[in-house]
Amino acid sequence: MLLLLLLFLSLVASEKIDINYAVKYMERFGYFNKSKHDVTDMISILRDFQEKFNLLVDGTLNPETIQLLERPRCSVGENYDGEHSYSVRTKWKKTNLTWYFPQATPPYVAAAEKAFNIWQENSKFTFKGVTILT
Incomplete structure (x- = not known):
């Protein structure tokens, strides 16, 4: 497992992408839960994310994944335990x-x-x- 984590971190470093950005994104939108996951789960979480969005599934922050992470999206996150939570707490301003x-x-x-x-x-x-x- 440690080897996979080191491989993941080296791939992230080679792309000059901040791992913290990816973790914060995954946390914000419900893919990463601090109480259930740690950074060693990021490869699996990225693979699930990539599969969901029909990206190359390799568990790294490859260019396709980075491009998707940088795109604007709705602020409602997913509860990524197989269920989706789409409760909206405020009135939508966008039409x-x-x-x-x-x-x-x-x-x-x-x-x-x-x-x-x-x-x-x-x-x-x-x-x-x-x-x-x-």
Whole structure:
């Protein structure tokens, strides 16, 4: 395990990315929990994160992962114990929203577009589907 941690830290250092940034991001959005995890769990956590977003799964802060970590996103985190928690505690100030379903097949994307169009027609929100990877 120590060898994996050293490998992870060396890969992070070679990319000149601060491991603290990745840990804080993962903690903020519910992937890393200080009471359940320590830094030795980061390889596994990064692999899960990469798989969820259809990135290269190698457990490192590779360029694709770094690019995703730097992108703006909704402030609602996930409870990454297999469940999602989407409780919103404050009123949303944004009305122009983007959506992204990384593992959706074309029929599901079409269904989502139809649903968002109906929602958009009946609310003050506008929705735009995006593809994060090109």
